[in-house]
Amino acid sequence: MHELAVIENILKISTEVAEENNLSEIDRINLCVGKLHHLNEMIMQNAFSAVKTGSLLLKAELVILWEPLKLMCSDCQSVYEPKENVFSCPVCGSPSTEVVRGRELYVKSIEGQ
Amino acid sequence: MEIKVLKNVLDRNNNIAEKNRELLRIKNTAMVNMISSPGAGKTTILEKTIPMLKEKYSVGVIEGDAYTSKDAMRLKKFNIPVVQINTEGACHLDSNSIYEAFKELDLEELDIIFVENVGNLICPAAFDLGETIRVAILSTTEGEDKPSKYPMVLRDSKVVILNKTDLLPYLEFNKKEFVDDILAVNPQIKLIEMAASLDSGISEWVDWLMKWRSHVGDQSFSG
Secondary structure (H helix, E strand, O other): OOHHHHHHHHHHHHHHHHHHOOOOOEEEEEEEEEHHHOOOHHHHHHHHHHHOOOOOOOOOEEEEEEEOOEEEEOOOOOEEOOOOOOOOOOOOOOOOEEEEEOOOEEEEEEEEO | OEEEEEEEOOHHHHHHHHHHHHHHHHHOOEEEEEEEOOOOOHHHHHHHHHHHHHOOOOEEEEEEEOOOOHHHHHHHOOOOOEEEEEOOOOOOOOHHHHHHHHOOOOOOOOOEEEEEOOOOOOHHHHOOOOOOEEEEEEEHHHOOOHHHHOHHHHHOOOEEEEEOHHHHHHOOOOHHHHHHHHHHHOOOOEEEEOEHHHOEOHHHHHHHHHHHHHOOOOOOOOO
16 A cells, blocks of 8 residues: 555665765665554565666665564563554553554665665 | 665655644644544544534644545535645555645644545554644444554554444444454553444544643643
């Protein structure tokens, strides 16, 4: 769904960085995505193939590093991956939690020449 | 060679959202971002809410719709400013479209702006518009499993409305599971049960909105 908007931004960021560093070809874009974003890998890859144009991006592949959803209990400070979206703490049962991982959505690096 | 980038993909959207938020703060206007599936009842809820709020507050609406102006037409009868944004098929509103819509509104004059986002529970959750609060609307016909399938929208919402409760006798809807799952994702959320077309739950919602509006800018308000 919103994969296309995300991919367009990724290409914009990567192109800018490649130009600043005088790259003529991007081989790989390493992207970090948190699970909380509900982004679908297959749709992202399809959108990426459809949208990448021009010699700079022609050979580029998109590599997605998935970050799991991790929460920290505000009461007992346990850090855990919630199962089946039950966010409350499995150790002490507290409903008060903070998302520590899983909201990431950033271009980690690009590789090219 | 590998070049470190470490740049947030939604930076541009987030930056404009912050600009919107600052603008709203300066003008003392509050904005409610309403997120739901298609057909959950966002427009009907607004049709019931606006006449009651209008007595005390100056209200405007930003209507996000993929292609039509049908929802905007339903709200124009209240003689309030309604700005229509057609997303041309896109599945969410972004902060820039809100920034553009602000140009057609007198923010100085308005107390509350409702944003009716495009009907979708996933994509709008990722796009900060600069809103003051987010409200999720789910309806009984969608089934009780929605909270566990779409945790992000509920995690970030201040209120969740369960609409179409009048249909409960005809549905196999497990309300306990629904409520438990919502609270498992966001224990601080305010849950309002509603049958908007029958006016049930509307006054609880409007009362909550009025109380919230009078505390905007006051960080201690928990709702």
